[in-house]
Amino acid sequence: MRPTDHELDLLAEDAAPFVRLAMVQDVLNLARANSLWPLTFGLACCAIEMMAVGMAKYDLDRFGAAVFRPSPRQADLMILAGTISRKMAPVIKTLWDQMPEPKWSIAMGGCTISGGPFKYPGEYAISEGAEKFMRVDVHIPGCPPRPEALIAGILKLEEKIKQGRRFGQSV
Amino acid sequence: MGRASDLAAALDSGGLTSAAPTEQAFTGAADSRWVHPAHLVAAARAAKDAGFFYESMTCVDRLDPHGVFELVTTFSTYEEPGSRLALRTWIPKDAEAPSLTPVFGIAEWNEREAWEFFGLRFAGHPNLTWLLLPEDTEFRPLLKSFTAPPPSQFDDSLNTPAPAPADDAQHAQHG
Numbered sequence A: 001m002r003p004t005d006h007e008l009d010l011l012a013e014d015a016a017p018f019v020r021l022a023m024v025q026d027v028l029n030l031a032r033a034n035s036l037w038p039l040t041f042g043l044a045c046c047a048i049e050m051m052a053v054g055m056a057k058y059d060l061d062r063f064g065a066a067v068f069r070p071s072p073r074q075a076d077l078m079i080l081a082g083t084i085s086r087k088m089a090p091v092i093k094t095l096w097d098q099m100p101e102p103k104w105s106i107a108m109g110g111c112t113i114s115g116g117p118f119k120y121p122g123e124y125a126i127s128e129g130a131e132k133f134m135r136v137d138v139h140i141p142g143c144p145p146r147p148e149a150l151i152a153g154i155l156k157l158e159e160k161i162k163q164g165r166r167f168g169q170s171v
Numbered sequence B: 001m002g003r004a005s006d007l008a009a010a011l012d013s014g015g016l017t018s019a020a021p022t023e024q025a026f027t028g029a030a031d032s033r034w035v036h037p038a039h040l041v042a043a044a045r046a047a048k049d050a051g052f053f054y055e056s057m058t059c060v061d062r063l064d065p066h067g068v069f070e071l072v073t074t075f076s077t078y079e080e081p082g083s084r085l086a087l088r089t090w091i092p093k094d095a096e097a098p099s100l101t102p103v104f105g106i107a108e109w110n111e112r113e114a115w116e117f118f119g120l121r122f123a124g125h126p127n128l129t130w131l132l133l134p135e136d137t138e139f140r141p142l143l144k145s146f147t148a149p150p151p152s153q154f155d156d157s158l159n160t161p162a163p164a165p166a167d168d169a170q171h172a173q174h175g
Helices: A005-015 A021-033 A046-054 A089-098 A110-114 A147-162 B002-013 B037-049 B107-118 B168-174
Strands: A077-081 A104-108 A138-140 B017-019 B031-035 B053-062 B068-076 B085-092
Touching: A021 A147, A046 A077, A046 A104, A046 A147, A077 A089, A104 A110, A104 A147, A138 A147, B002 B017, B002 B031, B002 B037, B002 B085, B031 B037, B037 B053, B037 B068, B037 B085, B053 B107
Parallel strands: A077 A104, A104 A138, B031 B085
Antiparallel strands: B017 B031, B053 B068, B068 B085
């Protein structure tokens, strides 16, 4: 005997999964967002502000993001802090490729966003922004940004990670 | 000023140099001398014998006279503050400059810099290669004729996006 439509609906409800992995992803994202491990490296003057954020006054540990790792294998956050020269760009690209997934990046300051004050016709030494060669999650404008701005950027990134958003996807 | 002028006078009497305009307020040099390229190494050796050290060397792409690089080599001494002597040399653009590395080893880096930014070759330099610019740079950015560099290999690398990470789709589903 052919089942009725109502019976088919009931069957479909029974066939729904008992385990919803999306919840596991949410928990994982919560853990990732609150234990960011940035890569220890600075490119120019923005790095000074980044170091200040790590110290006692601004205390990045409050947000779980101050465990600066000296190896790209252990890091999941790249804070691009400073001017990217054409000579340094391949090195940064290599470091970024060496970081294991999932990974995020922050472009800190005008230089890493667009070349900043070094963007002019005939510029031969400076790369016009990190997004020429890699993907960026959060842009922090400033020259250099205040430590509070970097903290705001990291909080924005944590918000993004919790929602499972990446790179071009906004919060 | 004392020691720099003494050295300049000694170089002049040796027939190595001749007086050049000295504007100390602008140049920071207590004395300034023209020197023929053929005499540059001898003059540097005399400066070293007089107790001076090699301070710096800079290159200028001159528009007047056209087709000439001006090398300004400065010497100084700790014995007397402000006693800086500048030696100025004109090198035609198609000629090689004499290298000062046999006299002052540190001249090596200044000469590498002049070579990579101006294309000026130095005869007798032990390692004439790039110092500050990437090692594959073909252009000479500080020449007056330079306009813009060719695009770098990274300039458009994001227009061909890398494959999305494996767990990206999972994130997007419930994100």
